[in-house]
Amino acid sequence: MLERTQAEWDRELLLSAGLNPDRRDVLKAGAGAAAVATLGLGPILPSKEVQAFAYEPYPRDDQLTTVVTSCAHNCGSRHALVAHKKGDVIVRLSADDGRYQEGGEYGKDTEEEPQVRACLRGRSYRSRLYSPERLLYPMKRVGKRGEGKFKRVSWDEALTDIAERMVYLKGKYGPTALLDQSYAGASYGVLHKSDQIEGLLGRFLGMFGCRTSSWSVPSYQGTTFSSRMTFGTIQDGNEDDTFAHTKLMIMWGWNPAYTFHGGNTFYYMRLAKQRGCKFVCVDPQYTDSAAAYDAWWIPIKPNTDAAMMAGMAHYILANNLHDQEFINKFVLGMDAGTMPDWAKDRENFKDYIFGKYDGQPKTPEWAEPICGVKAEDIKKLADMYATTKPAALKASWSPGRNAYGEQYNRMAAALQAMTGNIGVLGGCAEGVGKAWHAEGTAYPYDEFANVWYASLKSDRWAHCVLNYPNVSREELGLWPRDDQLDGQPPNIRGIFWQGSDWLNQLTNINKEIKALRKLEAEGEKESLLVCMDSTITPTGIWADYLLPIATHFERHDVALPWYKGHYYIHRPKVIEPLGESKTDFQVFTELAFRLGFGEKYNPRAARNYFERNDETDEAYLLAWWTNRVQHHQGVTMSWNDFKNYGIYKFKLDRPHVAFQDNVEKGVPWSTPSGKIEIFSQQLARITDWKRTSYGYEIPAIPKWIEPWESLNATDKTATHPFHVISPHPRHRTHSIFNNIPWLRETYEQEVTINASDAKKLGVKTGDTVEVFNDRGSCVVPVYVTERCMPGVLVLHEGSWMDLDGKGRDLSGNPDFLTLDNPSPAGAFAYNTVLANIRKTDAEHRPGWDRLATSRSHVFRRDL
């Protein structure tokens, strides 16, 4: 096919060469000398025979082996990658082009079955796979912790040491000594998964009988709490294709141009725009989403979202724009009439908004000074939202990553409910936003999954270590138990980081480092830090053992979208694992065998699973496909056909809208009352808050609660006048990909500041500044723009910390500034940070390597 095309093209060229005999470019492009001679061109011979493609030798896609696979990281999306390999080397990656599903053909890209194209992070994967930061061999620390000095050891030595230390620590310090800090960095497949609840590590440590788990999710715990309390589930999301059907989309702290948000959400929103949908962006930044969807931008002071929403609720209720019929039918506690009988004397939402209990009506005028949003704008937005049908208030996670962030999400749910935008196509009840349910686990998921002996709020571990045993259960947010371990703070002596860079990613890094130093001071044998990852990470630098884990290109699995999109992507072993890397399932299985429970941990595995895993993994996946996908989900395609196609796209009978059956067929919600609980009966019945995992009181109805740090805290803004927010970056998935030069040359770690603030400080774009507060400081270049609200600094999370010896981080990691004080519901207060900024002579180090390329420029051009 290719050759014929080439020959045809050559003929064309020869023909034109005859017409223009003295054109060098054509001559060069012409075929060999013989062919030229026949056209009578005489002695002029081309210096070199040139093919259509100049860079010979160059392997074309059709000459390479094509393997369909996917990206793997914890971004909320999951898209197809197509590896083109020669021998055991991936030469390049492409993405879904419509060919890799049943009935597919090149270019097929319909609204029902769109291509699942990978984002920039996914497309850069080859660079991560073959990066100099790859871990290839087990390594053992030889210097002090954090010094970064390691020596290569054998797997046998590393695993023997680790197993021995595990037994010792469990025996001496009890069943809570080992802290599970696995997270979704390494693995999100059905077979190899790093996760607190469904993960491989949790099941391994639980079976071993020594595990402290981390229960709060850094990204969206406030939102999770809200969705559970209000709707009884976190599956409150619509599928991506429903976003094409809305008439008004309010992106509240939501920037899908950066997060992509699963499936084709961003693309369906473009279709909505073409169909006349209006967009609003409530955000301290004029984001690229605001720009691309041509949104009305409403800048808002960080951490004041619940107040603005209360103002909107007041306007809607006061002007009778709410859907009383919907409220009466489906909502609990919106007003006095919908309160449960047993709680008629308790606070209801409407009366709270009207100021019955505290004498303060939550009017738009009341909200104006709190939020920095004009009352007129609050009213206008409330009016738009209440009168446009259907309208989607997409209350994203980031404003929930705050002090009392759960109140923002609960308040959003109240607005969604009072306007009747729940359960209808084009509306939105998100929230967490998980939608279509994928069959998520192919390995044993049984009574040993998520066994723990203590469970704390994830960013309280350092506080626990530093204050043990004089630390209260409410400070740690300990999950209640029914046995004698209830309320006992864990005696943490070891940490397993599986696919987790949590030292770099949790709050208040300086405090975490102090905790590690304290463990070290207790003696070499008295603690254990194990990091399992495919590259070195800022967390791994602190580990005692670095275990090289095979990437998802090097093991057999199936990818599933965990957030939005309805498809499975087969993920075969594309290449053999680099170096001596093993899958995390292999490592845990081998450790389990050594500790005596290998057969229980991995029932399909033989004793030599560490050397040979292909057949076993295949057996797990085949069983998963047969028992779960075919049996539960009614898929008729065979496992082998799926493997041949690469992608299975589900065709849904109707667009998946959360709670559609509840509204249309009267199916009750999974809450105690079966209704949307704006008044949470579960919360209202709690009397002893200390004995809950929350630790501190949470109101039964959504309320505005002043955060501990904000631009309204005038006592603190005198010394720290800027509010720092740390949203998800586009060029990294949290901290993953920070080391990829391709990505680093497209974006830069920088602190975004409004032009008027910059003028006052005398800084301009490119200047290096120190952002600091009492908890720490980091060094980073400035990006001056009009697109950011005055008083706000934007610093993306996830840069790889790089300490300068004076306690400063040179990479610009905002978690040196954050406070390890989670909200009662467990929300990380990542965005509740005041800081100051000053010019510095210190050198910013964007990565651990030196990259001598220019950044991409943002042009400010008004002219």
Place this chain on the structure above:
Amino acid sequence: MAEPKDKAKIKEAVKRKKREVYTPVKPDMQLGFIHNNVDCIGCRACEMACKDKNGLPPGPRFRRVMYVEGGTYPDVYAYKVNMSCNHCAEPACLPTCPTGAIYKRQKDGIVDIDSSLCIGCRRCEAACPFGAPQYIPEQNIVSKCNMCVDEIDAGRKPYCVMGCMMRVLDIGPIDQLLNGTHETKARGPNDQVVRQVKNMADPALTNPSIVFVPHSKGAVKNDG
């Protein structure tokens, strides 16, 4: 400000200069790009796809998404202009090349550099008004977008186009892209296309094979 320039005079000068240097290839059909400046979210998946496809080190960027922003808080705007090589009808790079390494395909007007002839003198880099030629120090050559000719010849589209998550970047016969007869997702149902957006070199210089759906703040008046 200098006096207003005589555009006709400049056009004539450009024409004369071209005549003196070489005879432009008139391709059977000219392929070109279309990019929607507004709907582009600026994610740069196209750039990554391009880097990976062409095996580029950090530094040279065949495709470049440029971020343009303006206004005063809170009335601001932003849009993206996405360019690689525009495979110009009258490429400024081509005649500057002392070794004749640059050529334009008869079939579809794709302009490429034969890297085996390139001596890394970087004259083309200076000549191009759009910044398309990219110097690769490791190899001492200049290289640039060739619209993935291998993919074109295999009947497919370039990697950047197939990588676009928003479907705002596409290729097609440039005359059809310009008159709106070529079916493409890059152009929305109500969108018009233009040949030039603000702060971009005058298309009259090289006749670039690219059209844009412009942002209202990026539109150029009297666009030809």
